Amino acid sequence: MATAVEVLYDFDYNQLDVEQRVVVQQRTSEIKSLLRHRAQNAVEIGQKLLETKEILGYGHYRAWIESEFALGKTIANHFENVAKQFANVPNVDSFDSSALRVLAAPSVPEEIRQEAIALAAAGEYVSHAKAKELTGKAKPEAKELFQPGQAVQVTDFAASHQGETVEVLEVSRDLIECKTPDGETVSFFRSDLDTGEAAPSAKPAPKPKASKPHPIATLDAKLDLASTRLELMADLLRRSLIYLPPELKAEAEELLN
Known part of the structure; x- marks a missing residue:
């Protein structure tokens, strides 16, 4: 289960322009108020998070949610997904807050979500257990290819x-x-x-004649892989900024962003 993260630093509002600072500080106050109540406000929290994310951009957004709310990326994503999937559902109070999180996951088929919404519209309270039951029947999980000891x-x-x-x-x-x-x-x-796993066959099938991949397509694939690795490295570097002296921290943050 995802948990709140340790607050590593205070969010610096001075890095924003005046208009952005006013909006983000207002959203900060509103979200803190909503977090004091039960999670039936998850939709509204998610909407405000998405709005602020658009203003701040990814780098500043991560620092903001961690410093202001002690929320990790995973928990913030749960709120965002709930807002995306249930913002226009009129009877959202008929769902348990944890059920909303389960049903809003991107991996859940839309027909399963609609089935849950129909149950709520008919007067049934959709609990966490009911949401897990609905999503569990969607399809069996694919077998994990990698196992410890393999x-x-x-x-x-x-x-x-x-x-x-x-x-x-x-x-x-x-x-x-x-x-x-x-x-x-x-x-x-x-x-x-x-893994070296392949489907057995009586005799090898003839190799199909396939055109050689276009050099541009090959380059795009390599660039995508390199970009993913750079993002992971940048994330690790951001987390290490707390150990830098103040005079170097601002310069490092500017380079990363």
């Missing part, structure tokens, strides 16, 4: 230890933590690794 090969040319066989230690949503042959613990993207 031997996999590093295939991506841009990854460290390319060509080596490594052992899976821990599996998360985007990264796979592995142990290399020399005992080093390294995190890889899923796309960096190959």
Whole structure:
């Protein structure tokens, strides 16, 4: 379960222009007021978060939600998803706040959400358990390809230890933590690794004649991968800013943003 994060620094409103500062401080006050009540206000909180995110941009937005509300990115995303999916639902009070979070997840099919909305419109209170029941019947979860203790090969040319066989230690949503042959613990993207699993066949099928990928398409794919890695590195650097002297912190923040 996602939890509140430790407040690492105060949000500096002086970095905003006057108009932005007035709006963001007003939204700060409003959201703090809503957070004091039960989460039936989740839709309104999400709307205000989305509005402020548009003003601040990603970098300043992360600092703002952490310093003002002690909210991590995951919790803020829950509020944003609820606002996107349930802002126009008239009987939203017929949902448990945690049910809204479950049903608003991007992975939930729209027909499941509409089924829940129909139940609420008919007078049924949609609890967290009911939301889990509805989403659970959508489709079985896909089998996780990577399991702790499994031997996999590093295939991506841009990854460290390319060509080596490594052992899976821990599996998360985007990264796979592995142990290399020399005992080093390294995190890889899923796309960096190959499980070696393939469907068996009686005899090899002839290779289809396929056109060679266009160089631009290949370059785009490599740029996308590099961009993802840079974003992760930038996020880690932002978290390390608290350890810098004040005279260097502002300069580092400017470079990152």
